[in-house]
Amino acid sequence: MDKQTKEKKVSDRYAQMLHQYIQHGSEDALYNAQQLSKSMIDKGVSPEEIVGFHIESIKKDFLNIQPEVLQSFDFLLEIMIGYGIQYREHVSLREKQIQLQSEIEIAAKMQQTLLPPIPSSIPSDLELGICSVAAKRMSGDYYHVFVDNSGYLCLAVADIIGKGIPAALCMSLIKYAIESLVDHPLDPHTLLSSINRVVEKNIDINMFVTMVYGTYCFSDHVFRYASAGHEPSLYYSAQDDQFYDLEAKGPVLGLTHEATYQEQSIEVQPNDIIILFTDGLTEIRVEEERFIERDEIKELFNEYKHLPAQEMADSIHKQLLKLSDFELQDDQTIVVIKRSA
Amino acid sequence: MDKQTKEKKVSDRYAQMLHQYIQHGSEDALYNAQQLSKSMIDKGVSPEEIVGFHIESIKKDFLNIQPEVLQSFDFLLEIMIGYGIQYREHVSLREKQIQLQSEIEIAAKMQQTLLPPIPSSIPSDLELGICSVAAKRMSGDYYHVFVDNSGYLCLAVADIIGKGIPAALCMSLIKYAIESLVDHPLDPHTLLSSINRVVEKNIDINMFVTMVYGTYCFSDHVFRYASAGHEPSLYYSAQDDQFYDLEAKGPVLGLTHEATYQEQSIEVQPNDIIILFTDGLTEIRVEEERFIERDEIKELFNEYKHLPAQEMADSIHKQLLKLSDFELQDDQTIVVIKRSA
Amino acid sequence: MSDQSSCVEVEAELDIVAARQSGRTMAKEMGFGEVDQARIATAISELARNIYLYAKKGVIIISIIQEGGRIGLRIQASDNGPGISDLQQVLQDGFTTSGGLGAGLPGVKRLMDTFEITSEVGNGTEIISIKWLR
Amino acid sequence: MSDQSSCVEVEAELDIVAARQSGRTMAKEMGFGEVDQARIATAISELARNIYLYAKKGVIIISIIQEGGRIGLRIQASDNGPGISDLQQVLQDGFTTSGGLGAGLPGVKRLMDTFEITSEVGNGTEIISIKWLR
Ligand SMILES: [Mn+2]
Numbered sequence: 001m002d003k004q005t006k007e008k009k010v011s012d013r014y015a016q017m018l019h020q021y022i023q024h025g026s027e028d029a030l031y032n033a034q035q036l037s038k039s040m041i042d043k044g045v046s047p048e049e050i051v052g053f054h055i056e057s058i059k060k061d062f063l064n065i066q067p068e069v070l071q072s073f074d075f076l077l078e079i080m081i082g083y084g085i086q087y088r089e090h091v092s093l094r095e096k097q098i099q100l101q102s103e104i105e106i107a108a109k110m111q112q113t114l115l116p117p118i119p120s121s122i123p124s125d126l127e128l129g130i131c132s133v134a135a136k137r138m139s140g141d142y143y144h145v146f147v148d149n150s151g152y153l154c155l156a157v158a159d160i161i162g163k164g165i166p167a168a169l170c171m172s173l174i175k176y177a178i179e180s181l182v183d184h185p186l187d188p189h190t191l192l193s194s195i196n197r198v199v200e201k202n203i204d205i206n207m208f209v210t211m212v213y214g215t216y217c218f219s220d221h222v223f224r225y226a227s228a229g230h231e232p233s234l235y236y237s238a239q240d241d242q243f244y245d246l247e248a249k250g251p252v253l254g255l256t257h258e259a260t261y262q263e264q265s266i267e268v269q270p271n272d273i274i275i276l277f278t279d280g281l282t283e284i285r286v287e288e289e290r291f292i293e294r295d296e297i298k299e300l301f302n303e304y305k306h307l308p309a310q311e312m313a314d315s316i317h318k319q320l321l322k323l324s325d326f327e328l329q330d331d332q333t334i335v336v337i338k339r340s341a
Numbered sequence: 342m343d344k345q346t347k348e349k350k351v352s353d354r355y356a357q358m359l360h361q362y363i364q365h366g367s368e369d370a371l372y373n374a375q376q377l378s379k380s381m382i383d384k385g386v387s388p389e390e391i392v393g394f395h396i397e398s399i400k401k402d403f404l405n406i407q408p409e410v411l412q413s414f415d416f417l418l419e420i421m422i423g424y425g426i427q428y429r430e431h432v433s434l435r436e437k438q439i440q441l442q443s444e445i446e447i448a449a450k451m452q453q454t455l456l457p458p459i460p461s462s463i464p465s466d467l468e469l470g471i472c473s474v475a476a477k478r479m480s481g482d483y484y485h486v487f488v489d490n491s492g493y494l495c496l497a498v499a500d501i502i503g504k505g506i507p508a509a510l511c512m513s514l515i516k517y518a519i520e521s522l523v524d525h526p527l528d529p530h531t532l533l534s535s536i537n538r539v540v541e542k543n544i545d546i547n548m549f550v551t552m553v554y555g556t557y558c559f560s561d562h563v564f565r566y567a568s569a570g571h572e573p574s575l576y577y578s579a580q581d582d583q584f585y586d587l588e589a590k591g592p593v594l595g596l597t598h599e600a601t602y603q604e605q606s607i608e609v610q611p612n613d614i615i616i617l618f619t620d621g622l623t624e625i626r627v628e629e630e631r632f633i634e635r636d637e638i639k640e641l642f643n644e645y646k647h648l649p650a651q652e653m654a655d656s657i658h659k660q661l662l663k664l665s666d667f668e669l670q671d672d673q674t675i676v677v678i679k680r681s682a
Numbered sequence: 683m684s685d686q687s688s689c690v691e692v693e694a695e696l697d698i699v700a701a702r703q704s705g706r707t708m709a710k711e712m713g714f715g716e717v718d719q720a721r722i723a724t725a726i727s728e729l730a731r732n733i734y735l736y737a738k739k740g741v742i743i744i745s746i747i748q749e750g751g752r753i754g755l756r757i758q759a760s761d762n763g764p765g766i767s768d769l770q771q772v773l774q775d776g777f778t779t780s781g782g783l784g785a786g787l788p789g790v791k792r793l794m795d796t797f798e799i800t801s802e803v804g805n806g807t808e809i810i811s812i813k814w815l816r
Numbered sequence: 817m818s819d820q821s822s823c824v825e826v827e828a829e830l831d832i833v834a835a836r837q838s839g840r841t842m843a844k845e846m847g848f849g850e851v852d853q854a855r856i857a858t859a860i861s862e863l864a865r866n867i868y869l870y871a872k873k874g875v876i877i878i879s880i881i882q883e884g885g886r887i888g889l890r891i892q893a894s895d896n897g898p899g900i901s902d903l904q905q906v907l908q909d910g911f912t913t914s915g916g917l918g919a920g921l922p923g924v925k926r927l928m929d930t931f932e933i934t935s936e937v938g939n940g941t942e943i944i945s946i947k948w949l950r
Pocket residue numbers: 140141159160161162163331
């Protein structure tokens with residue numbers, strides 16, 4: 001069927017249904033009109049064509065119509081031409097949008113493959129759990145874990161300030177920067193200084209990255225860490241039955257060419273827990289308006305601390321997701337390290 | 342002014358202009374209607390509201406209108422409700438699109454900073470020219486040039502098969518892969534094997550990369566190169582006054598875990614030229630339907646070979662852009678190396 | 683005003699028309715303009731059609747509410763049907779105009795002033811949507 | 817048909833109206849339907865308005881063409897104005913409905929069947945656009 005015949009068919013249907021409505025004036029004719037409207041939109045009929053159909057139908061149905069009333073339709077038609085342009089723009093914009101979204105879908109999958117697996121060579125007295133979920137399709141959170149040659153578990157958690165596609169590009173930089181640096185393992189504070197130089201050199205001035213980097217020694221159970229403006233990690237001491245903030249001073253990555261980072265350490269005892277995370281965990285609105293507080297996060301951690309590390313990370317995320325009405329405002333990453341009894 | 346008053350004002354304007362049109366029936370009233378249409382679209386008035394304005398105006402202007410004609414408008418209105426939904430969807434989709442485009446804009450700028458500058462330590466008997474232009478905002482072409490410690494000019498030109506955001510993410514991987522490998526300079530074929538492993542490990546199975554990698558020795562003027570399924574480079578011999586394809590066998594990157602690459606070399610004489618490029622140069626439609634042929638590309642290179650390297654690269658690109666009606670189908674990258682007399 | 687609320691059981695396509703009709707009448711009596719009347723009828727239609735197509739059976743309650751000096755028409759659509767598993771997806775802007783569970787809901791959101799949905803898989807769906815009289 | 821082509825010099829807003837009118841008349845005589853008449857008038861209007869606003873002076877030539885058994889209405893808009901430096905941007909889908917050089921051109925593209933533009937900065941612009949009679 002060619003375009004002209006198709007159009008004729010649609011306009012005939014319009015005329016017929018309008019005629020029925022005028023004869024009976026009943027609601028079910030308007031219900032049919034609604035269904036017709038949907039099918040015309042599906043077919044890509046634009047609004048000025050609808051007005052055209054209306055004029056044709058009226059001319060046929062009312063041979064004695066006042067000429068001025070008929071004339072008034074030309075005005076309506078003229079106004080509707082602009083809406084027709086908008087409508088056709090919408091159809092093409094929607095196609096573009098679908099194309100872009102499929103690109104973003106692919107890119108998001110690629111991002112997932114950038115995240116490392118949990119290393120298999122962790123001693124049995126240590127447990128590692130990781131949960132990282134993007135708020136939208138593309139994530140600006142990154143984590144890196146690996147066991148180096150000297151028997152250290154190395155962990156990085158980073159958050160790119162900024163979202164979407166630029167953040168994703170930036171995240172891949174962070175990944176390769178870390179990977180190229182960790183060939184020869186470094187102290188946490190030295191590593192952050194090096195990464196800072198890479199970020200400063202390669203990343204747009206308007207984009208910043210916070211990162212916490214830590215090493216856990218399998219033999220003496222000392223956890224050493226440094227932070228580049230990152231959300232303080234938490235340390236649970238089983239002996240004190242209490243959570244402590246792991247603070248370490250240092251500027252966010254990319255701010256200045258040369259930056260120095262404070263390095264701290266703690267001795268981890270049996271049943272102690274270390275939790276690294278991003279500020280997505282605190283970007284939760286509770287009770288309509290208020291943001292969740294760090295103390296409440298601690299309480300939440302406390303509630304789940306008896307679980308295995310991976311379950312603990314997952315449960316905390318799930319609970320926070322529920323609290324935020326299933327709509328994350330920011331990417332969430334939680335890394336849990338548990339030393340067993 | 343509240344929403345209601347605003348709407349009243351718009352509907353009054355509609356009524357007034359319609360009234361004028363009915364009285365004089367002249368074209369300039371319709372011209373005014375077109376301007377009104379634009380301003381209403383700017384204001385976000387949706388098409389079913391227009392029909393509403395029309396009904397109101399008609400009721401006022403024609404007190405003796407046939408009731409059936411008046412009734413027919415309810416049908417038109419009902420049909421138009423669906424278009425109103427579409428219209429409002431368009432307004433919000435446009436906002437989303439603007440947001441996404443600004444993200445892409447930022448990401449494209451970040452991409453530009455990933456490209457290295459032309460090295461300053463090239464001997465005076467050698468000239469280097471580079472031109473790399475994306476077809477859309479994000480590029481899937483990449484080049485890398487640097488001078489290593491042993492006095493070699495190292496060049497890579499890569500093309501990601503695939504476009505848009507995923508290609509851009511992939512390009513940043515290629516960059517960091519090359520950068521981490523070139524710390525200890527490698528033979529072209531060894532470098533491609535290493536890069537292949539990185540790509541195979543990190544990149545989605547549906548994404549492939551072609552690359553040509555070459556080293557130019559400043560002392561003996563030997564150019565060694567290997568290719569991973571990349572468009573063959575061209576070598577212009579001044580003595581023969583002829584262009585030769587630089588072929589080298591090897592699979593595209595990311596296809597298999599272990600891949601071996603053939604390595605070739607040529608001795609570059611004074612006035613000789615080497616040109617590395619991507620297939621974007623041949624993705625040009627000429628004379629409506631036909632793709633440009635490689636021989637035609639050679640002719641084009643021949644035409645501009647007397648120019649300094651950078652001008653030669655730029656001129657070739659400009660000429661191809663013109664041939665493709667100023668709409669590139671693919672990213673274009675041209676790297677020109679000229680040995681002077 | 684004759685009625686303060688009306689309740690239509692939706693089981694057949696005819697009931698959709700009845701729900702539309704009753705919503706339109708109420709909207710008219712309340713003083714809504716013709717465009718808003720048509721919007722309200724369309725919104726009710728979409729909600730009732732969703733019940734008819736996917737839950738088979740349900741109820742549409744249309745009532746007048748007053749709140750903070752404003753008066754509004756309130757539509758409540760309830761069913762014990764299959765429920766919607768991915769609310770986020772269903773409420774996402776219509777890339778489709780027809781077909782599929784909850785296809786018309788983004789449109790209803792755009793036609794009315796407020797829109798709230800609760801749905802549990804296997805336990806049905808309840809939607810409450812209001813249009814304020816300005 | 818009275819005329820095979822008509823030429824309107826555009827210098828004032830009144831000339832825009834004259835160009836519209838002459839296009840509409842010709843379209844009607846050729847047998848275009850009312851909707852297409854309005855589309856053609858709007859397209860001519862946009863082209864003439866662009867001349868009036870940015871080139872100050874120019875000409876619109878409307879003619880009937882025949883090609884491969886088809887008949888069409890051809891609009892040619894020419895001026896010696898400032899020209900358009902970034903054609904790609906101007907022809908991009910109108911995130912704006914008004915304002916700026918060439919703002920209406922994407923709309924003209926959508927209203928007509930073919931659209932060709934040549935423009936040189938400092939040397940003016942020529943646009944040729946055709947609507948085929950189906
Ligand atoms: Mn972030």
